[in-house]
Amino acid sequence: MLVDAWLKVVGALTPEDMKLLKAQGCASELFVFLEAFGKLTLAWRRTEAGSGNTKDWTDIQNRLTKLRAALRED
Incomplete structure (x- = not known):
């Protein structure tokens, strides 16, 4: 299922990875x-296949929020 791919992407990066990459000057790209990944998952959420995955959707959003945070x- 596509939701498994979304979960793998947001699960592959950790908040620590974000901090390390930011320290190397990659913050704007991240x-x-x-933002693009969030929009992509939102578009998927609007589809029939994505609309029934409430728990997974919440998990994806929570992980994205942690990465952004x-x-x-500083």
């Missing part, structure tokens, strides 16, 4: 990536 930390 914000763009997370890690980028915002």
Whole structure:
């Protein structure tokens, strides 16, 4: 299922990864990536296949929120 792929993507990156990449000067690219990925999963959510995966959708959003928060930390 496509939801498994979404979960793998957001699960592959950790908040610590975000902090390390930010320290190497990649923060703006990471914000763009997370924004685009969020839009992609939102588009999927609007489909019939995506509409029934409430628990998975919540998990994806929670993981994205944690990754964004890690980028915002100093």
